[in-house]
Amino acid sequence: MTAPQSTSQAHQHRLRQTLVDAPFVKITGPTGDWIVFSEPTKTSNLTPEHIAWLCNRSSGVGAVGVVLMTAASPSAQYPVSDLEAWKSDGTPAIDLIEAARAATYALAALQRIPDSETSHHVFKAATGIITTVYTPTYVGVDIGQWSYAEPDTAIAAGSDALVMAAGLTDPRPGLSIRTQSLHITIAVESLDELESIDLTQSPSVEPSVREPTGVNFVVPQDPLTIEGMGQLALRHHPAVPGNLELGSAAAAATIAFQLWAGLTQPHIWNVSTLHGDIVVQLHEDRRVSTFAALSTVFFGRL
Structure with missing residues (x-):
């Protein structure tokens, strides 16, 4: 039976x-x-x-x-x-x-x-x-091509939003960049602080975003460059649960960090994430590409 x-x-x-x-x-x-x-x-x-x-x-x-x-x-x-x-x-x-x-x-x-x-x-x-x-x-x-969400504010002030996340002691300035999808990137002070952020809770953004927006937390590695390649560490909160946008997040974080650091070089950055490395290459005319194994x-x- x-x-x-x-x-x-x-x-x-x-x-x-x-x-x-x-x-x-x-x-x-x-x-x-x-x-x-x-x-x-x-x-x-x-x-x-x-x-x-x-x-x-x-x-x-x-x-x-x-x-x-x-x-x-x-x-x-x-x-x-x-x-x-x-x-x-x-x-x-x-x-x-x-x-x-x-x-x-x-x-x-x-x-x-x-x-x-x-x-x-x-x-x-x-x-x-x-x-x-x-x-x-x-x-x-x-x-x-990538673009600033608020070009005038981004270039003048280096930020256009204020972001608070669980694990941080105070809100941080963020920069909104569109790399196919929209991301706000925030710099943190150390790898320890990066790891302390609780991404099970959604960060708060002021002013409120008008469309789904990923939030990136980035910190430079030590040393900053290895054999001419920049080194960053990234944690990412997706715009919507389940969004698969880590490549574009790494690109936005790299662009934001270069602006803040006042760097024009290097053009290639290795971005370390929890799930593996993503290499970001910055081209002329604000073009960007990403590489991963x-x-x-x-x-x-x-």
């Missing part, structure tokens, strides 16, 4: 059946682990329920987010792939920097591109075009 399924088990079975035989690769990097689907043409119709089930670490595969990549023709000189990404709660990801990074690495993991050669890639997403570079040691993403967790099929 077969034991009857619970309502929850039956629902999960139906979700699994709609994606039966769909292959995927699980990729991990500074923002956590991603489930990446790559299809020649879009055949999977991923719903919020599918995403939440896939990301569930008890009943599903387990991940911080899901990426769906419709692969471009390998014969194209500059292949353009369609890119979609979702957070673990099933809502669309807004900041797609880390999704594009995971998708690029997945191309090599799935042997769609040579994993021992450098290659360039273009993704078309709801937020616009994202360009990436794959190398055997890292994946780079061009974030594009990723790895394959496993391949699977639903």
Whole structure:
């Protein structure tokens, strides 16, 4: 006799059946682990329920987010792939920097591109075009141009907000910078103070922000440079719980620190985070790109 399924088990079975035989690769990097689907043409119709089930670490595969990549023709000189990404709660990801990074690495993991050669890639997403570079040691993403949220105030005063966080003894001035998504960066005095901040509680910002805004806490490392590369440490509170925006957060924190320190060099900074290092490169015309190492967790099929 077969034991009857619970309502929850039956629902999960139906979700699994709609994606039966769909292959995927699980990729991990500074923002956590991603489930990446790559299809020649879009055949999977991923719903919020599918995403939440896939990301569930008890009943599903387990991940911080899901990426769906419709692969471009390998014969194209500059292949353009369609890119979609979702957070673990099933809502669309807004900041797609880390999704594009995971998708690029997945191309090599799935042997769609040579994993021992450098290659360039273009993704078309709801937020616009994202360009990436794959190398055997890292994946780079061009974030594009950055901007101050309040240019006049930022340049004149170096700050445009006041931020208080649990663990700090007093409010700190912050600087708002848009690096695809909006971030307010605050300098702290030491690594000990950085580690004392309780990010389980949302920082308060004055004046109140008008849109979802990440909050970054940054401190220079000692020494400040190693072999010509700047060294920073970062902790980040996302704009919305589950937002996967650490790359753009590292970029905003680097830009803010350079302004405060009055530096024009170096152009490359290593930003240490709890989940790994992110390298930020500052270009002319206020362009910025980020680089990070990723790895394959496993391949699977639903």
